[in-house]
Amino acid sequence: MFFTVKKNFSLLLIVFIIAVLLNFVSNTVLQSNDLIISSLSERLTLEQINEFIGFKQKWEWVGYSIIPVVLLIKVTLVSLCLSLGKFFTSIEDKYAFKEYFRIALSAEFVFLFVGAIKLSYFLWFKTDYTLEDIQYFYPLSALNLFDYKEIDTWLIYPLQTTNVFEIAYWFVLAYGIMNLLQIKFGKAFELVLMSYGISLIIWVGCITFLTLNMS
Amino acid sequence: MKKSSKRIVGIVIVFVLCFLGYNITTKVMHKNAIKENTKTIPSFSAKTMKETLFSSDDLKEGYQTIFVFFNTECEFCEYEVEDIVENYKNHKNTQWVFISTESSRIIQNFVKKKELFKVIEAIFLSDKKGELLMLFDISTFPTTVVYNSNKEFVRKYKGQIKTATILKELN
Numbered sequence: 001m002f003f004t005v006k007k008n009f010s011l012l013l014i015v016f017i018i019a020v021l022l023n024f025v026s027n028t029v030l031q032s033n034d035l036i037i038s039s040l041s042e043r044l045t046l047e048q049i050n051e052f053i054g055f056k057q058k059w060e061w062v063g064y065s066i067i068p069v070v071l072l073i074k075v076t077l078v079s080l081c082l083s084l085g086k087f088f089t090s091i092e093d094k095y096a097f098k099e100y101f102r103i104a105l106s107a108e109f110v111f112l113f114v115g116a117i118k119l120s121y122f123l124w125f126k127t128d129y130t131l132e133d134i135q136y137f138y139p140l141s142a143l144n145l146f147d148y149k150e151i152d153t154w155l156i157y158p159l160q161t162t163n164v165f166e167i168a169y170w171f172v173l174a175y176g177i178m179n180l181l182q183i184k185f186g187k188a189f190e191l192v193l194m195s196y197g198i199s200l201i202i203w204v205g206c207i208t209f210l211t212l213n214m215s
Numbered sequence: 216m217k218k219s220s221k222r223i224v225g226i227v228i229v230f231v232l233c234f235l236g237y238n239i240t241t242k243v244m245h246k247n248a249i250k251e252n253t254k255t256i257p258s259f260s261a262k263t264m265k266e267t268l269f270s271s272d273d274l275k276e277g278y279q280t281i282f283v284f285f286n287t288e289c290e291f292c293e294y295e296v297e298d299i300v301e302n303y304k305n306h307k308n309t310q311w312v313f314i315s316t317e318s319s320r321i322i323q324n325f326v327k328k329k330e331l332f333k334v335i336e337a338i339f340l341s342d343k344k345g346e347l348l349m350l351f352d353i354s355t356f357p358t359t360v361v362y363n364s365n366k367e368f369v370r371k372y373k374g375q376i377k378t379a380t381i382l383k384e385l386n
Contacts, residue, residue, distance in 0.1 A: 041377075042376070042377060042379075042380040043374065043375050043376050043377060043380065044294070044375060044377075045294060045298070045377075048294060087220075087221060087224070088221065088224075088225075152246070154243075198228055201232065202228075202231055202232065202235065205232070205235035205236070205239065206235065208235075208239055209235055209238055209239055209242070212239060212242045212243065212246070213242065213354075214354060214355075215354060215373070
């Protein structure tokens, strides 16, 4: 048990470090002051933009320190979904929550990979970009089929969430479940769909509903 | 988990999904109806600072119309209004319609403070009941809704926007 906790902690630490590093590089390399000025100058005065840059620099550390908290909440919720998923399938298991936590944590590397791809895309492929391009671009997502400037705001999140990496994440979760519960992959995938899949649909629905009401 | 508990959780999930689905669909339909209704300047009426009624029929023909929805306590509205006062001359044949849900007295004080009276072709309307907000589907201040000289919708800017950007869009 001690080793599992220790293993989970090391894995968690690696995920945190990579996530913060990716965010730091993205903020410092991609979002230069010149880019911020050129992107915001259509809306704000120079005085406001300088104020914004000062504020951003002063409170940047808060953004970085929130990342581990957000990740921890996310991984915990996914683990919770997975551990509760067994109730909807006829699978019996005797495993503790921390086992599901490890699976969800390992699968998180898929999204870290997305971050790395996004960073590389703007660093080497689309070098002429705006702040909005960085904000809305999601590799291999349904949003790439549309021009985000032309579609309604409420559609952006569901289209971003519909992406190849999300499917890959489901497969990684199912693979972890298969190994843990010693069941067939199909059965494990069914558990992921019934637990995480449904939760994701509800989550996307809630965000869409909120965006619709606020936009 | 017992079969009955499984059924209850299943029903709750289906209920949540149906609730979200219904609300999202209703809201999208509502927004689409507003979009359709505001393709050209919709008919409206609101009170001016002199407590007289101003309607869409009173808008000048052949002029571009820019509706600015604002609130006197909003900082971004102040910046936008200051920019308008400074640069309104660059917009030829343009009428500016400033709309707030506040009282005429508060709007008038704001107009005086920000020297908005300098803007020629400006109309100030008090929309206390928020009817115009509903009509144009306004959820944030400031929001700027731009129509061309044929009264056709050009663009809606949510949040602060510079007059130069509007001008670029119109040309």
